[in-house]
Amino acid sequence: MLLSKKYYERKMFISLSILEYEKDLSRSLKNLEKSEAFLNIIKLAQSGRIHDVHIDVMRKPLVSRNKFSIDLIRKLYEELHDKIALTIHLMVRNPLEIMKEINSFIHKKDRFKTAIIIQVESFSSEHDAIEALKTLKKLGYRVGICLNLPTAEERLTDKIVKTADIVLLMTVPMGAGKQKYCEEATERIKRFSQRFPNKLIKVDGGIDPETIIRVWEAGARAAVVGSYITASEDPTESLIKLEDSLKRKVKN
Template structure:
């Protein structure tokens, strides 16, 4: 059986926000599979980034899927804003939702793909009771809030646990990792079971440009070897 292609979703957190559309177009040309928008509210995490109007302004200029990673407290009241901005996938943090099941159901009601993210200190069992609602699980391999952090290898055990649990599910649920992904760490994350990778600095700050950065990640991940998961959907 032909192996599935891994999915690379560059984060634009460290891109040039003064020319954000051009940055996204450059990432598309470089071979990105999606654009990962790190949305931070200055409360759930100490950083403050962008709102839905910024994402909406870029949406008409690219065909790449957009994923909104909401690092915000109690995101339920604003979910529609991210879908209206053009995000096919909306991911909320389990730790940020008082009523996680209800919040995930609200994303599904908006006809968006449903994602949940787990901070490093959150056990994998936090998603066990909501698997029937999920399309996407995101394991944070850094503490969220800033780009350029060191990859936390101890999160590989959590990723492996989730890989086994997701494989037993009757749904196709993508497993993604985010934080410290580079040519030095991506194979470890893939070996733990991830097939989708958020990468920021390894692409945005690559000395030879975005195309080289994405190609280097694919090569380092051993793309073309066994990877029994479909990662094509947004």
């Protein structure tokens, strides 16, 4: 179910980025259920502390590397769709082309709980971005539009944002994990939160127990968290620390 920003007035939901697990998952594709990375994903999903699993689909030339093959996306969907919601973030030049393949294996009954996020940088015009969002909505998905950190804020027009269910603001340049949170992103989050007070603002990049407080105070109500959790020795404990940090701030 898509929850409004009002629901998250004093909450923040966590989206688990599995980018750092991609190499291990790809190597273990034929026996995914036995890979340590996959077992960690299941454990975190079953903890009840994450809202969804976030899959960063990357393709050149929009980003510098390719990540998450169609076969791996299909396998992850098959194994996870009945356990937790999925978000598929398409960092690709032609999102509707790759969606033809992805859409072929996602059952209609699962689409309402699956979010597809596309990059505004993938389009040369406002019209094309809006039409792509509308096409994905007609297929039954929740839809989001993402703005890369170096991209001018004006690219996300009122009409584009109105069409999307989610606005994802990168808080690091897209395309790589383990990056440090960029301080200039905080002011950007504030401006977007003020510009679109009824839109759910989600952030992605460099989120840890300190920066999650900054983005929450700036107006974000959803955060994609990757390496702070997935690169730690105890992912579950790191997730709890993140949650506890936020709880302490919200109570105050």
